[in-house]
Amino acid sequence: MTYTPFTQWMITTGVPQQVLELLLAVMIVATIVSIARYIIGSKTYGIYAPIILAIAYSYTGLKYGLAITLIVILTTLLSYTILRKVRMHYIARIAVNYCLLSIMLVVFFIVIGQFGFGLDNMSNISGLAAISIAALSDFFIKQYVKKSFKSSVLILSSTVLIATLGWFVITRDVITVYFLNNLWIVPILIVLNILIGQFTGLRIKDLFRFKSVIQNKEKDNVQK
Amino acid sequence: MFRNRIKDVLGLNRRNQEYVRPYNHPKAKALADNKIATKKLLAREGINTSEVYKLIKNRKQLAFLDWESLPKSFVIKPNQGTGGNGILVLYGRKKGELAWIRPGGEVLSKKDLALHIENILEGRFSMGERSDIAIIEERVRTDSFLKQYSYKGVPDIRIICFNLVPIMAMMRIPTKRSNGTANLHSGAICTGIDIATGITTYSMHMNSRSLLSDTYEMIDNTQDLKINKKLSGVQIPDWDKILDIAVRCQKASKLGYTGVDIALDADKGPIVFELNARPGLGIQVANQAGLRWRLEKVKGLEVKSIKHGIRVAKNLFGGEVEDSIEAISGRKVININEKITLYYKSYKEGSKNDNKDREITTAFVDTGMITSRISRSYASRSGYFETMRQFDFLKCPKEFPTFKDAQDYIDEYSKNSQPDGHIIRLAKIFEDGQIVVRPVIIIKIKVSGEVLDLEMIVTEDTTHSVILGRNDLKDYLIDTSKTFK
Numbered sequence: 041m042t043y044t045p046f047t048q049w050m051i052t053t054g055v056p057q058q059v060l061e062l063l064l065a066v067m068i069v070a071t072i073v074s075i076a077r078y079i080i081g082s083k084t085y086g087i088y089a090p091i092i093l094a095i096a097y098s099y100t101g102l103k104y105g106l107a108i109t110l111i112v113i114l115t116t117l118l119s120y121t122i123l124r125k126v127r128m129h130y131i132a133r134i135a136v137n138y139c140l141l142s143i144m145l146v147v148f149f150i151v152i153g154q155f156g157f158g159l160d161n162m163s164n165i166s167g168l169a170a171i172s173i174a175a176l177s178d179f180f181i182k183q184y185v186k187k188s189f190k191s192s193v194l195i196l197s198s199t200v201l202i203a204t205l206g207w208f209v210i211t212r213d214v215i216t217v218y219f220l221n222n223l224w225i226v227p228i229l230i231v232l233n234i235l236i237g238q239f240t241g242l243r244i245k246d247l248f249r250f251k252s253v254i255q256n257k258e259k260d261n262v263q264k
Numbered sequence: 265m266f267r268n269r270i271k272d273v274l275g276l277n278r279r280n281q282e283y284v285r286p287y288n289h290p291k292a293k294a295l296a297d298n299k300i301a302t303k304k305l306l307a308r309e310g311i312n313t314s315e316v317y318k319l320i321k322n323r324k325q326l327a328f329l330d331w332e333s334l335p336k337s338f339v340i341k342p343n344q345g346t347g348g349n350g351i352l353v354l355y356g357r358k359k360g361e362l363a364w365i366r367p368g369g370e371v372l373s374k375k376d377l378a379l380h381i382e383n384i385l386e387g388r389f390s391m392g393e394r395s396d397i398a399i400i401e402e403r404v405r406t407d408s409f410l411k412q413y414s415y416k417g418v419p420d421i422r423i424i425c426f427n428l429v430p431i432m433a434m435m436r437i438p439t440k441r442s443n444g445t446a447n448l449h450s451g452a453i454c455t456g457i458d459i460a461t462g463i464t465t466y467s468m469h470m471n472s473r474s475l476l477s478d479t480y481e482m483i484d485n486t487q488d489l490k491i492n493k494k495l496s497g498v499q500i501p502d503w504d505k506i507l508d509i510a511v512r513c514q515k516a517s518k519l520g521y522t523g524v525d526i527a528l529d530a531d532k533g534p535i536v537f538e539l540n541a542r543p544g545l546g547i548q549v550a551n552q553a554g555l556r557w558r559l560e561k562v563k564g565l566e567v568k569s570i571k572h573g574i575r576v577a578k579n580l581f582g583g584e585v586e587d588s589i590e591a592i593s594g595r596k597v598i599n600i601n602e603k604i605t606l607y608y609k610s611y612k613e614g615s616k617n618d619n620k621d622r623e624i625t626t627a628f629v630d631t632g633m634i635t636s637r638i639s640r641s642y643a644s645r646s647g648y649f650e651t652m653r654q655f656d657f658l659k660c661p662k663e664f665p666t667f668k669d670a671q672d673y674i675d676e677y678s679k680n681s682q683p684d685g686h687i688i689r690l691a692k693i694f695e696d697g698q699i700v701v702r703p704v705i706i707i708k709i710k711v712s713g714e715v716l717d718l719e720m721i722v723t724e725d726t727t728h729s730v731i732l733g734r735n736d737l738k739d740y741l742i743d744t745s746k747t748f749k
Contacts, residue, residue, distance in 0.1 A: 242275035
C-alpha cells in the first residue's frame with residue numbers, strides 16, 4: 041500500500057504502522073464517545089471503556105467480542121448476586137469476581153472448542169483483547185453499587201453500542217487508509233471536540249425527557 | 265403568542281456550561297459535597313439541620329463505637345455520598361438486642377451496621393474513590409401533614425436558587441416502589457410547587473417500563489398508599505419560611521446556582537438536608553415549566569436582600585397553581601376582587617364602537633349572597649336608567665316589617681303586572697338592616713374570559729358596585745390569597 045510522503049516518512053522514522061493505526065483509532069472512538077455524550081446524551085462508562093472495547097473488538101472480531109462481553113457480564117452478575125449474601129470487603133469481592141470471571145472464560149473457550157456454536161477459530165483470539173473486555177466487569181459493578189442495577193445495565197448497553205459503532209468505523213479499511221493519508225484530520229478532530237465541549241444546546245435525550253414541558257405550549261405565556 | 269418552548273428548557277449541557285461552572289466555585293462545590301462542612305456552616309447561620317450523634321472517621325473509631333449509646337432510631341449516611349446512596353434509615357431498636365429495624369421491617373444486627381459503616385469508610389458510596397466518613401444522625405420525623413402523602417420515608421422539598429432568587433421548587437414524595445426513599449429514579453413522585461403560594465401543581469412519576477430515557481407520566485394521586493390522596497392543590501406548610509431558608513442557604517454557601525433540599529420535621533420545622541452544587545433537571549417536568557427562561561430573567565438582576573429575592577420570584581414565577589387547578593378541576597380560579605368587563609345594554613357583539621359600550625370594573629365575590637348584585641348607579645350607567653324609573657313608579661314601600669310581607673308584595677306584583685321592560689322579577693333582600701324589595705335585571709358581564717348573562721338585583725349604591733353571589737359562582741374556585749391586591 042502506498043502512503044503520502046508524510047505518512048511514509050513517519051513510518052520510516054520509527055513510528056510502527058500498527059501503533060499509528062491504533063492511535064488514530066483511539067482518536068476516532070474518543071470523538072464518537074464525545075458526540076454520543078454531549079449531542080445525543082447517551083452515557084458510557086467513562087471514555088476509556090468504549091475505546092478499549094472498540095479496539096478489543098477489532099482484534100477479536102465483533103461476533104467473538106460480543107460473545108465474550110456477554111459472558112463477562114453474565115458471570116459478573118452471577119458472582120455479584122452470590123457474593124452479595126456474603127459479608128466481605130469491596131475490593132476482595134471484586135477480586136473474587138475476577139477469579140470467577142477468568143474461570144468462566146476458560147470454560148467458555150473449552151465449550152466453544154468442543155461444540156463450536158457457530159464460533160470456531162476461538163484459538164486465534166488475542167488474550168490481551170479478551171482481558172480488556174473483562175475489565176468491563178469492574179465498571180459494571182461500580183455503577184451497580186453506586187447507582188442501581190437498571191442504570192448500570194443501561195450504561196452498559198450504550199457503552200457496548202458505542203463501542204460497536206467505533207469498531208465499525210475503525211475496521212473499515214477505506215476510513216483507516218484515508219485517515220493515514222490525511223493526517224490533517226487530526227487537528228480537525230481536536231477542533232470538533234472543542235466545539236462539542238462548548239455546545240450548550242439540548243441533547244437529543246433531553247428532548248425526550250422534557251417532551252411534556254416542551255409540548256405544553258399554553259402555560260407561562262401570560263407571565264411574559 | 266407563540267413562543268419556542270425548546271428555548272425555555274434547560275438541558276444538561278447548558279446547566280454545566282452556563283450555570284454550574286461559572287457560578288459555583290470549586291471551593292463552594294466541595295463544601296456542598298461535604299455534609300459535615302455544610303452542617304457546620306448552616307449552624308453558624310442559625311439554620312436547622314439534622315442533629316449529628318456520631319461521626320466515624322476510621323475503623324478504629326468504629327471498633328470503639330458505643331452501640332448502646334445510640335438512640336432507638338437514627339440514620340447512617342456517607343459524608344460525601346451521591347444521589348442518596350449508602351443512606352441507611354433505622355426506625356427502631358429491637359427489644360433487648362443490639363439490633364435495629366429498617367422501614368421495610370428488616371432487622372439489622374450490630375455486625376450488619378458495622379459492615380455498612382466499613383463500606384462507607386472505604387468510599388463505596390462516595391464520589392470518586394476516596395475514603396469517607398460515616399455520619400450517624402437524627403432521623404427526621406416528618407411533619408404529620410406531609411406524612412399522609414408519603415410511604416414511610418421523608419418527603420423533601422427541593423428549591424433551586426440562583427442569584428438569591430428561588431427559581432423553581434418541587435416536592436419529592438417516597439412511594440412503596442421507591443422503598444421509602446425520595447429518589448425519583450427509584451420511583452418516588454415529584455410534585456411541582458408554585459413559588460408564590462407553596463401550593464402543589466403537577467405531579468409526575470417516572471415511567472417504570474421505559475428503559476431508554478427518563479420519561480415521566482402525569483399523575484394526580486399518590487400511588488400505593490392505603491388511602492390514596494390527591495396531590496395537587498396541597499398547601500406546603502411554612503412556605504415562606506422554607507423559601508427564606510433556601511435563599512439563606514444559597515447565600516451562606518456562596519454557591520451561585522444551587523438546589524437546597526429541605527424536609528419538614530414535626531418538632532423542629534424546616535430542616536436542611538443538603539445543598540446540591542449540580543441540581544438535577546427533572547424539576548422542570550414536575551413544574552411543567554422550563555428553567556432556562558427563569559434563570560435568564562434573574563441573571564444579572566441586582567437582588568438587594570433575601571426578602572427582595574423572594575419577592576422577585578413570587579412576582580415573576582408565581583401563578584402556575586391557577587393553571588394547574590384549572591387543568592385538573594376544569595374550573596377557573598378567580599380572586600375575591602376579580603376584574604370583570606361590564607357590558608352596557610347598548611352593546612352589540614361585533615359593533616364598531618364596542619369599546620364605548622363596556623367598561624372594566626372590579627366585582628366583589630361574596631359567597632354569603634345567593635343572587636349577584638349591581639349598584640343602582642352602575643345599572644343606570646349600563647343603560648337601565650329607564651328601567652329604574654319604571655321601578656320607582658311602582659311606589660314600592662321603602663321597607664317591609666317581615667320577609668313574609670315582602671313576599672306578599674312580590675306575589676301581588678307578579679300577579680298584576682305584565683312582564684314588560686327589563687325587570688324580570690322582584691326580589692326581597694336585606695339591605696342596610698332593612699327588608700326591602702328590589703328589581704332583578706339581566707346584565708351581561710365577562711368573568712375570567714367568559715361572557716355570561718347574569719340575573720342581578722339592583723341595590724342602592726354600596727362600596728362594591730358589582731357583587732357576584734353563589735348562584736353564579738358554581739364554575740369557579742375562589743383564591744383568597746390575593747384579597748388586597
